[in-house]
Amino acid sequence: MPRIKKLLVANRNEIARRILRAARPLGIATVAVYSEADVNAMHVQEADEAYCIGPAPSLDSYLRIDKLIDTALKAGADAIHPGYGFVSESPAFAQACADAGITLVGPTPQAIADMADKARAKEIAQQAGLPCIPGFSEPNANVSDLMVAALRIGYPLMIKALAGGGGRGMRLVNSEAEFASQLHSAQLEARNAFNDDRVMLEKAIINPRHIEIQVLADKHGHAVHLGERDCSVQRRHQKIVEEAPSPAVNAKLRAEMGEAALKLVQATQYVGAGTVEFLLDSSGDFYFIEMNTRLQVEHGVTEAITGIDLVQWQLRIASGEHLTLQQDNITFTGHAIQGRLCAEDPARDFMPQTGPVLAWQSDPHSRCDHALEVGGEVSPWYDSLLAKVIVHAENRVAACEKLADAFGRTVLVGFEHNALYLQRIASHSVFQGGDFGTGFLAAHADELLEPQVFEDECAVAAAFLAFEQNAMQGAWPSALSGFSSTRALPRPLKLKAQGKPQGVKVSQTLQGYQVDGVCGQLVQLAHWNCTMLNGSSLVKTVANGRFAQYTVIFSGNGVWVQRWLNPQALYVEDETLIGAAALAEGVFQPLVSSPMNGKITQVLVQPGQQVQPGDVLVCLEAMKMEHRITAKTAAIVEQVYVKAGDQMKLKQAMVQLKQIQSAD
Numbered sequence: 113m114p115r116i117k118k119l120l121v122a123n124r125n126e127i128a129r130r131i132l133r134a135a136r137p138l139g140i141a142t143v144a145v146y147s148e149a150d151v152n153a154m155h156v157q158e159a160d161e162a163y164c165i166g167p168a169p170s171l172d173s174y175l176r177i178d179k180l181i182d183t184a185l186k187a188g189a190d191a192i193h194p195g196y197g198f199v200s201e202s203p204a205f206a207q208a209c210a211d212a213g214i215t216l217v218g219p220t221p222q223a224i225a226d227m228a229d230k231a232r233a234k235e236i237a238q239q240a241g242l243p244c245i246p247g248f249s250e251p252n253a254n255v256s257d258l259m260v261a262a263l264r265i266g267y268p269l270m271i272k273a274l275a276g277g278g279g280r281g282m283r284l285v286n287s288e289a290e291f292a293s294q295l296h297s298a299q300l301e302a303r304n305a306f307n308d309d310r311v312m313l314e315k316a317i318i319n320p321r322h323i324e325i326q327v328l329a330d331k332h333g334h335a336v337h338l339g340e341r342d343c344s345v346q347r348r349h350q351k352i353v354e355e356a357p358s359p360a361v362n363a364k365l366r367a368e369m370g371e372a373a374l375k376l377v378q379a380t381q382y383v384g385a386g387t388v389e390f391l392l393d394s395s396g397d398f399y400f401i402e403m404n405t406r407l408q409v410e411h412g413v414t415e416a417i418t419g420i421d422l423v424q425w426q427l428r429i430a431s432g433e434h435l436t437l438q439q440d441n442i443t444f445t446g447h448a449i450q451g452r453l454c455a456e457d458p459a460r461d462f463m464p465q466t467g468p469v470l471a472w473q474s475d476p477h478s479r480c481d482h483a484l485e486v487g488g489e490v491s492p493w494y495d496s497l498l499a500k501v502i503v504h505a506e507n508r509v510a511a512c513e514k515l516a517d518a519f520g521r522t523v524l525v526g527f528e529h530n531a532l533y534l535q536r537i538a539s540h541s542v543f544q545g546g547d548f549g550t551g552f553l554a555a556h557a558d559e560l561l562e563p564q565v566f567e568d569e570c571a572v573a574a575a576f577l578a579f580e581q582n583a584m585q586g587a588w589p590s591a592l593s594g595f596s597s598t599r600a601l602p603r604p605l606k607l608k609a610q611g612k613p614q615g616v617k618v619s620q621t622l623q624g625y626q627v628d629g630v631c632g633q634l635v636q637l638a639h640w641n642c643t644m645l646n647g648s649s650l651v652k653t654v655a656n657g658r659f660a661q662y663t664v665i666f667s668g669n670g671v672w673v674q675r676w677l678n679p680q681a682l683y684v685e686d687e688t689l690i691g692a693a694a695l696a697e698g699v700f701q702p703l704v705s706s707p708m709n710g711k712i713t714q715v716l717v718q719p720g721q722q723v724q725p726g727d728v729l730v731c732l733e734a735m736k737m738e739h740r741i742t743a744k745t746a747a748i749v750e751q752v753y754v755k756a757g758d759q760m761k762l763k764q765a766m767v768q769l770k771q772i773q774s775a776d
Contacts, residue, residue, distance in 0.1 A: 115431045116140050116191040116215060120184045121159070122205075123195030124174065125483035126499060127407075128155035131193050134423035143187045145180065147173035149491050154483045161187055168493045174198045177205045181212050191215040191430060193423075197495065200406040201228050201276075217430040219405050223380045227403040230274045230312050234400070240379040242372050242400040245391070247314035249274070255295065261313055262291055268316040271295055273302035273309075279349030280305040284316060300713060300731075301738050314401075319549035320391040321360050322346065323398065325373035326414045327386050328425055330435035335377045337370035338414050338422075339444055341387075344550050345537060347462065348737075352530070352553075353537055354410035355449040356417050359508060359546030360392060369398055376403060385411070385426050394549075409452070409500065412479060416448035416504040446504055447511040451519065451538065453482075453499040455490045455735070457528035458561055459610070464496050464735040466709050466762070467527035470665045470672060471648050475518035478503045486647070490527060492709030496735040498529065512544045520677045525648075525665055531679035536560045563610065566682045568655040569673040570609055570616075571635035572662050573684035575625035576651070576671055578603040578618035580642055602628070607670075608685040624653060700745060704767040706760040707741070710734030715756055717767065721749045729767050730754060746772050 119135050120143040121128045132142050132155065144159030149168035156162045163183045166173035173179070175198055184192055192214055194200035200218070203225035209216040218224070227233045231249030238244050248261035251274060262269055262285070271294060273281025281302030283294040299309035322343045329335035342358035343351040361369070373388035380403075387408050390398040411422045420437070429435060456462040469488045474480035482499030490498065501518050505511040519535035537560060542548055553560065602617040616629035624640030638654040642664075649664040663674045667683070674681035714731040717723060723743040732739045751768035754760070 114190075116217075116427060118143065118187070118189045118191070119217070119427070120145065120180070120187060120189035120192045121155070121195065122174070122180050122192050123198060123200075124150055124155060124494065125153060126481045126497070127195040127197075127409075129158060129483055130481050131195060131423055132158050134421060135193075135427060138424060138427055140427065143184070143189050145174070145183055147493070149493050152488070154485060154488075163187065168491065170198065170494065177202070177208050180205070181208050181214065184214055185212060189214065191217055191427075193217040193426070194406065196406050196409055201404070203228060215430050217384065217426050219383045219386065220381065223382050224405045226380055227405050228275060230272060230402060233403060234312075236379055237376055237400045237403075240375045242376060243398065245314045245317065245399045245401065247312060249312035251310055253310075255292075258295060258311070258313060259291060263288070265313055265315050268318065270314045270316045271298040271311050272314060273298065273306060274312050275308035275310060276302060276306040279346070279351070281309075281311065282349045297738065304713065304733055304738070317391050317393055317399070319551035320344075320393050321358065321549050322351070322389065323358055323361060323369065323392045324387045324389040324404075324408070325369050326408075326411070326422070327373050327377050327382070327388060328422070328429070328435055328437065329377050329382050329384065329386070330429050331383050331432055332434055334435050335374055335382070336435065336437050336439045336442060337373050338418050338420060338442060340366060340369060341408075341410055341413055343410065344548060345543070345552055346550050347553050351410065352452045352454070353449065353534065353543075354413055355447065355508075355511070356413040357444055357447070365396065365398075372398075372400070376400075384429055385422050409497070410450050412481065412500060412502040413448035413450050416479070416502060417444045417446055418442060419445070446506050447508040448502060448504045449508075449511045449515050449538070450500050450502045451515055451534040452497055452530075453501060453519075453522070453524070453534065454496040454530050455498055455527055456496050456530055458530055458533045459528070459563065460707075462530070463739060464492065464708055464710075464737065465527040465529065466490050466492050468667075469524070470526035470667060471523050471646075471663055471674070472525075473521075473523040474499065475501070475521040477521075478514070478518040484524070492734050494735065496737075498524075501534075508546065509544055512538050519679045522679050523663060523674060524679075525663060525672045525674055525681045526667070532564065533560060535679050564678075564680060565631065566609065566673075567631045567633060567635065568658065568660065569662065569675055569682045570607070570614065570630045570684060571625075571627040571637055571655060572651055572653065572664065573609070573671050573673045573682070574605055574607060574616045574618050574627045574630065575637055575640070576642075576649070576664050576673075577607070577684070577686050578605055579620065579625065580649070602626075604688070606687045608687050609682055613687065700747075700769075700771045702747075702750075702769050702771070703765055704729060704741065704743075704769060705763045706732065706766055707762070708732070708734050708739075708760075709762055710739070710760050712754045712756050712758045712760060712766075713738060715752060715754060717749045717752060719749055719751060722772070723747055723749060723769075732760065741766065743769070748772060 118141040142159045144162040145165045165179040199205040206221035271283045283298040303309040326338040341356045343354045345353035387404040392398045455465040472484045479502040503514040516538040602619040619626045624637040627635045641652045651662040661676045665672045670685035710732045713733045728740045747769035750770045
């Protein structure tokens with residue numbers, strides 16, 4: 113088979129950039145595709161050629177098989193790498209490539225189809241001798257069939273999308289009472305993610321470890337495994353921290369799981385890079401759950417401990433080369449951990465975030481696969497994953513500490529994200545001890561999600577808003593700011609941070625500023641020094657005896673402030689000129705607005721309906737996840753402004769409520 117000469121990358125952002133980097137040293141020309149929303153994306157700039165394939169929604173662009181094939185033919189590409197997500201596990205796409213005479217960097221259409229159908233995958237795995245979890249997987253089952261099967265299997269159980277993976281369309285059901293609602297939610301999410309709402313049921317194994325085996329297989333019948341990755345740190349069945357090797361897997365168990373994975377490779381005549389996933393229980397027994405017929409998001413940790421470039425091997429195997437790796441010669445060095453940096457707010461139930469990238473700097477001592485640049489924008493159209501921070505160290509504890517430090521040195525300003533959450537995970541004693549399962553995040557949520565106190569950041573923001581911004585914008589000379597013929601007058605401000613209003617007074621001092629009222633405290637900002645740096649302000653000061661430096665950036669009616677070595681930035685809004693009525697605490701809010709950009713999937717109320725606190729008003733889908741917008745207080749629905757399918761913008765009106773008057 114001839115070598116690949118020109119490669120189209122059917123994906124976007126960080127994984128597209130990763131594939132482009134792998135292709136370049138092999139002398140392969142590259143073609144990028146992009147939606148209208150990604151016209152300025154980094155992968156577009158870095159490819160040899162780039163073609164627009166449609167509007168922002170993925171259904172109109174990155175999931176359009178016809179456009180991908182037409183673009184490849186137009187560009188003269190003889191191969192396509194699908195990355196992960198989008199069409200990477202689509203049998204129809206694989207077949208379309210074959211029909212067009214284009215080499216797919218991946219397995220055969222039949223192998224993808226067999227493993228994409230979770231019921232069929234389980235059947236093949238059982239026939240190949242892999243241990244499987246008891247369950248029910250009839251593709252044409254209706255709701256009644258599923259409810260009967262659920263009673264037979266027993267609770268707790270898992271609902272899983274038949275056509276997908278990656279945690280989409282998956283729900284844990286603890287009792288019969290919640291089965292119907294969880295089934296509906298799982299099917300809705302599966303339909304949105306895979307355009308297929310069929311599901312299967314499996315007995316739930318409580319707090320297992322999620323272990324996956326990386327495999328490589330060529331077109332000549334030779335295959336190897338590259339050990340395991342531990343993906344047990346999950347939130348809503350979504351992996352967020354992965355590592356290799358697993359602290360729960362010894363050499364004997366690794367060999368057994370690797371052998372099982374290779375049996376499935378042989379049974380499916382698999383070609384390329386793939387991952388066989390298992391659940392490992394507390395007694396050391398493991399059960400097959402699925403096979404991902406693509407490159408994994410977490411492939412980098414395997415690369416770190418083996419020194420093997422998985423993406424280059426994908427390209428070489430697709431070109432027909434023999435896999436020269438031998439099982440006995442594959443060795444593992446040190447320990448690697450990856451944290452997924454995502455645009456989501458842990459303080460608001462991990463709600464997806466969008467916004468401008470005002471500042472960005474990754475840790476220079478760690479691998480960071482990303483597609484972020486200052487001036488870019490995080491849109492609501494795609495997955496919330498922004499970057500993958502990967503560290504490698506001599507041992508696991510050192511890797512944990514290195515990951516925590518890497519997130520401390522990460523600067524990302526413009527929207528909320530999960531960097532602090534990831535840093536806390538890496539620093540947690542239970543995580544560092546290595547004895548945990550998939551229930552780790554839920555069990556330690558109070559510690560991992562504890563709100564941070566931003567006393568110093570608030571003080572810096574107050575001083576900046578009161579004096580520095582006017583001096584920088586030329587409103588008055590810095591030396592005359594706050595001038596009085598008798599004394600320096602304190603400047604009152606009404607600020608809002610983390611949803612809480614604060615009234616502060618800022619005064620100038622000989623060495624800097626004094627801020628009274630921050631969290632009820634007086635903060636002295638001595639030795640104040642403020643300079644401009646790449647569109648941001650760099651503030652160095654001593655806050656009540658603590659020296660630190662801060663990145664300060666204007667945005668909207670306020671400023672973002674991020675202290676060096678603290679991965680979480682704080683947004684402080686200046687509400688000084690807003691009327692008192694608009695700031696009143698505890699006032700009934702009649703208008704329910706969209707908390708993010710997204711699409712309405714369900715409207716669950718109608719005018720005249722009475723709702724109670726916690727009742728779901730509408731469901732909003734953003735970044736491939738469903739979010740329930742609930743009532744905060746008892747109220748009457750006056751008006752509904754949206755319908756299913758509507759595209760929403762941030763703060764767009766959805767529902768109008770009327771307060772229920774008390775009998776008094």
